Amino acid sequence: MTARTGRAWAVAxxxxxxxxxxxxxxxxxLRPLRRRDGQAWMALRARNAEWLDRWEATAPRRGPGGPPTFAEYVRTxxxxxxxxxxxxxxxxxxGELVGQLTVSSIxxxxxxxxxxxxxxxxxxxxxxxIPTAVAMATDYCFGVLGLHRIEINIRPENAPSLRVVEKLGLRDEGVRERFLHIQGEWRDHRSFAITAEEVPGGLLARWQATRRAAG
Known part of the structure; x- marks a missing residue:
């Protein structure tokens, strides 16, 4: 199923x-992650290891067995x-795979x-x-899923990710202490949020207007 972005949705x-x-x-x-993405996904992650690994969530206690294969990851x-x-x-x-976005804890x-x-x-x-992708996913959550609130939690040191929520105008709700386990330690995160009432015309439309105004 394909949907155009915006506030008017017609999906089954x-x-x-x-x-x-x-x-x-x-x-x-934005499309479903597929098992056939495995080679491109793993190559992209390998090229970006230094860029991404320091922000990756980890498990404080590893369960039995090794990490999942890509196919197992996609299946989950x-x-x-x-x-x-x-x-x-x-x-x-x-047309190039450049990243990943997950709406979780629905x-x-x-x-x-x-x-x-x-x-x-x-x-x-x-x-x-990514600001465009976040805006598209947020509008879909509000318009199709009927959700009311979206939040994004970011390490205070992660300047590039903080720029995403700054560009989109999400509300800073403060610091959550020791919020997620990352690279062996419980790390603080800043929490940002937006509700459907704040973007009656859609977050994507507001983001596009911001980009046009910036020239």
Missing amino acids: RPWPVTLREDALDGSVV LSAQARSGASLPFAVEFD TYGSLCGASIGYWVSEHVAGRGI
Whole structure:
């Protein structure tokens, strides 16, 4: 299933879905991560090890067995997506796999919220790809899933990731102490959030207007 970005949606089911936004500087596509992405995904991660590894979450206690294979990783993400718990997207720019964005911890009831995490290759960082991807995913969560709140948690030292939420105008809700286990230690994170009422016309539209105003 493919959906155009925006606030008017007509989809039969929320997953799988492909979101696309075309701009003068290139096309950003969010699509399901697939097992056949394995070679390109692993090569991209290897090239970006120094850029990404210091921000990667780790487990304080490792279970039996080694790390999952890529196929096992995708199978787990796909099962979570089918259950409605997450949306695991590959990020493409002009047809090239450049990163990943996952909507996780999708919760309904009195919260109606979720978290977004992302990474992007250093060679395309700073070009507005991830802000566009986050805006697309957020609008989809608000418009299709009926969620009310999206949050993003970022290490205070992660300047490139902080720039994403700054560009999008997400609200800084302060520091969560020892929030996630990363590289062997429990690390503080800054929490940023946005609710549906704050972007009645959509976060993507607001982000596009910001880019146009910046020239």
